Amino acid sequence: MSQEAPPQNQPPFAVPSVEEMAALLPQYAFERLAAFGGMGAVYKARQQSLDRPVAIKILPPEFGAEPEFAERFKAEARAMAKLNHTHIVAVYDFGITRSGHLYLVMEWVQGHTLHEIIHKGSVPVKRAAHLAAQLCDALAYAHAHQILHRDIKPGNIMVTEDDQVKVADFGLARPITGEAEENPYGTPDYAAPEILGKGAVDQRVDIFAAGVVLYEMLAGRVPQQPRRPVTDFAPVSPRWDELISRATHPDPEKRFQDARDFRAQIMHLINQAAQAAAAPVAVAVVQDDTPAVKPALRPLHMVLIGTVVVLAGVMLGSLFKEDPEPAPRNQKNVPAVTAEGEKRPQTTPPEDNKVKEARPSPVAVIPAAEPEGKTPAPAAVASTMTPTPAPPPMTPPAAPPTPAPENPLEAIANIEERDPELMRLVVAFGDEWAANPEIDTSAEVKELHAKYIPALQRGLNGLTPEQRDHILGEISHIANNEPLNEADAAWPPVLQSLRKTYDEQTSAIQSVADAAAQKMRAAQSELMLAKAKERASAGNADAAKRAEVVAAELAKLHVAPSLQALKQAVAENGGAARSP
Numbered sequence: 001m002s003q004e005a006p007p008q009n010q011p012p013f014a015v016p017s018v019e020e021m022a023a024l025l026p027q028y029a030f031e032r033l034a035a036f037g038g039m040g041a042v043y044k045a046r047q048q049s050l051d052r053p054v055a056i057k058i059l060p061p062e063f064g065a066e067p068e069f070a071e072r073f074k075a076e077a078r079a080m081a082k083l084n085h086t087h088i089v090a091v092y093d094f095g096i097t098r099s100g101h102l103y104l105v106m107e108w109v110q111g112h113t114l115h116e117i118i119h120k121g122s123v124p125v126k127r128a129a130h131l132a133a134q135l136c137d138a139l140a141y142a143h144a145h146q147i148l149h150r151d152i153k154p155g156n157i158m159v160t161e162d163d164q165v166k167v168a169d170f171g172l173a174r175p176i177t178g179e180a181e182e183n184p185y186g187t188p189d190y191a192a193p194e195i196l197g198k199g200a201v202d203q204r205v206d207i208f209a210a211g212v213v214l215y216e217m218l219a220g221r222v223p224q225q226p227r228r229p230v231t232d233f234a235p236v237s238p239r240w241d242e243l244i245s246r247a248t249h250p251d252p253e254k255r256f257q258d259a260r261d262f263r264a265q266i267m268h269l270i271n272q273a274a275q276a277a278a279a280p281v282a283v284a285v286v287q288d289d290t291p292a293v294k295p296a297l298r299p300l301h302m303v304l305i306g307t308v309v310v311l312a313g314v315m316l317g318s319l320f321k322e323d324p325e326p327a328p329r330n331q332k333n334v335p336a337v338t339a340e341g342e343k344r345p346q347t348t349p350p351e352d353n354k355v356k357e358a359r360p361s362p363v364a365v366i367p368a369a370e371p372e373g374k375t376p377a378p379a380a381v382a383s384t385m386t387p388t389p390a391p392p393p394m395t396p397p398a399a400p401p402t403p404a405p406e407n408p409l410e411a412i413a414n415i416e417e418r419d420p421e422l423m424r425l426v427v428a429f430g431d432e433w434a435a436n437p438e439i440d441t442s443a444e445v446k447e448l449h450a451k452y453i454p455a456l457q458r459g460l461n462g463l464t465p466e467q468r469d470h471i472l473g474e475i476s477h478i479a480n481n482e483p484l485n486e487a488d489a490a491w492p493p494v495l496q497s498l499r500k501t502y503d504e505q506t507s508a509i510q511s512v513a514d515a516a517a518q519k520m521r522a523a524q525s526e527l528m529l530a531k532a533k534e535r536a537s538a539g540n541a542d543a544a545k546r547a548e549v550v551a552a553e554l555a556k557l558h559v560a561p562s563l564q565a566l567k568q569a570v571a572e573n574g575g576a577a578r579s580p
Contacts, residue, residue, distance in 0.1 A: 136263035152209035211247025438516035
């Protein structure tokens with residue numbers, strides 16, 4: 001069940017209705033036409049005997065009319081029916097209707113194709129690894145049963161609602177023989193070099209395609225030539241590049257030789273990342289064996305000690321002095337009681353305002369007893385005490401550094417957070433682009449395909465098997481919107497003639513779209529430059545420069561404007577600063 005056209009479009013061949021299919025295969029209850037393409041149509045039905053949902057794929061009658069093709073189809077269906085694996089869409093039955101439609105009855109998978117998942121948004125590395133590992137499981141099982149898929153791509157990989165892989169569409173499957181291929185097959189972006197070069201093929205062509213699928217999941221795009229590292233598009237370890245490079249090596253001998261080896265390396269990288277994330281951070285503990293010492297006295301301590309000593313000396317000198325000095329005029333006489341009980345005047349020492357402010361709270365000092373007849377010596381105070389150093393002057397905080405101007409890569413990468421206004425403009429430009437009927441060629445292309453595929457099918461009559469393979473490959477690529485193979489001199493004349501007409505009509509459609517796109521691209525770039533001038537006039541130079549950068553990148557786009565398109569375009573040019 002490959003990715004097919006939605007059923008609301010006009011089918012490229014006479015697809016039977018649900019009622020007609022119910023009459024052709026009465027053992028199944030047909031519910032709806034699920035999808036169709038150039039290689040057939042898929043119905044959702046229910047197998048009444050086992051009461052289970054099934055997918056029934058039919059091929060156009062032209063295929064069933066060719067005896068050799070019908071025999072090959074039956075042989076491949078029998079081989080596919082033997083592949084009973086969790087990650088492979090099961091084949092329950094096959095045959096040909098009385099109307100000449102070859103059909104397959106397969107497991108119904110509720111979910112989406114991997115192609116749809118990739119193009120809805122980025123796939124996290126852990127999920128990509130999980131899906132790739134399941135793909136490798138399916139391939140290893142098929143290869144163990146000597147079956148090559150030959151067309152591994154996201155459109156042929158179903159993903160269920162609980163994230164389980166189901167490999168589908170073994171329409172190009174064949175036994176592993178190691179023989180050379182007469183005609184290239186499959187999808188060019190996922191085809192190994194030996195396929196395109198018509199060399200001998202084996203299980204390593206499927207491994208090559210699986211490596212491309214892993215790259216596409218991580219990067220959001222298929223690799224081009226020369227292949228850029230996946231780290232250019234996703235924040236992943238360079239080890240993923242090494243892994244993908246080995247899986248997609250041009251030389252089959254240097255690839256993984258078995259899908260199980262590829263799977264083991266994928267899980268090894270995931271386990272390494274999990275262990276690194278779970279590892280505790282080591283904290284170095286330094287033990288100091290130096291014996292503990294008492295902390296040295298600080299200058300403030302010295303000041304306090306000196307002050308106490310001064311006060312103690314003054315008080316002792318006042319208590320034991322025999323002949324007090326006459327009290328000055330500004331001192332108050334306070335009566336004192338002598339040993340005999342008689343009161344005599346006592347002077348209170350003068351108070352020095354400056355000293356008083358510097359003193360701490362009064363402390364009671366009890367002098368030690370002195371021998372009789374001795375006058376206590378006045379306390380000696382050192383006059384060379386070191387003063388408390390003044391604190392250093394406050395240094396004003398340094399002004400924050402001026403950010404360096406952004407280059408185009410930084411400006412585009414940060415536009416969502418730093419400039420929502422420009423982001424809204426880019427989104428509006430994309431909507432305007434999509435609404436332009438001259439630019440959107442999908443309707444014209446679908447109409448052209450609806451004519452081209454039936455013409456190709458009619459050209460199958462009377463051809464050799466090798467010539468039919470060329471036409472069947474062309475039908476497959478058209479039906480799945482995939483790049484077409486280059487014209488080959490070995491093609492039958494009917495295919496060469498049809499392709500020439502198809503290319504001419506495609507070029508005519510595209511030229512009209514290109515002219516309309518160029519006109520709209522220039523207008524949108526001018527609007528963005530006007531926004532830059534408006535910001536510059538308001539004095540916001542940084543915001544104006546950012547708008548100029550976006551305007552310059554918009555003018556260079558060859559696709560619809562979007563943030564993703566801008567990021568990709570700037571990344572492909574290395575993000576170097578360029579003048580708008």
